[in-house]
Amino acid sequence: QVQLVESGGGLVQAGGSLRLSCAASGSIFSISRMGWYRQAPGEQRELVADISAGGGTRYADSVKGRFTISRDNAKNTVYLQMNSLKPEDTAVYYCNAKTYPERWGQGTLVTVSS
Numbered sequence: 001q002v003q004l005v006e007s008g009g010g011l012v013q014a015g016g017s018l019r020l021s022c023a024a025s026g027s028i029f030s031i032s033r034m035g036w037y038r039q040a041p042g043e044q045r046e047l048v049a050d051i052s053a054g055g056g057t058r059y060a061d062s063v064k065g066r067f068t069i070s071r072d073n074a075k076n077t078v079y080l081q082m083n084s085l086k087p088e089d090t091a092v093y094y095c096n097a098k099t100y101p102e103r104w105g106q107g108t109l110v111t112v113s114s
Contacts, residue, residue, distance in 0.1 A: 002026045002103045004095045009108035012085055016112070020080040022095035022105055033098040034078045035069065038091035038110075048093065049080060063089075085112045 008020035020036060035050020049059045049069040057069055068081045082089065090112050095105035
């Protein structure tokens with residue numbers, strides 16, 4: 001199975017930047033995509049960005065141009081660089097690995113103050 005360990009997150013002022021990291025271990029060869037989802041209070045979990053094994057990326061419209069997802073295959077780690085953060089980006093961010101069974105990280109809180 002795949003294990004995911006997240007790091008990053010925290011409190012930042014609007015307009016600031018944060019970087020999230022997600023390190024995968026275990027049966028990483030089985031992962032087709034890795035990415036980040038977020039869930040704000042009272043809201044459904046939504047895709048923020050993900051990246052395929054081949055490097056193809058997808059982004060939510062709300063973060064295009066501000067967030068960048070990347071991966072370091074040597075470290076089995078996916079990064080989410082978040083720039084120009086807005087208060088509406090405040091949420092718990094979850095790392096996700098598309099494998100069987102699908103795996104989730106423990107979540108890391110990102111709080112953007114206005």
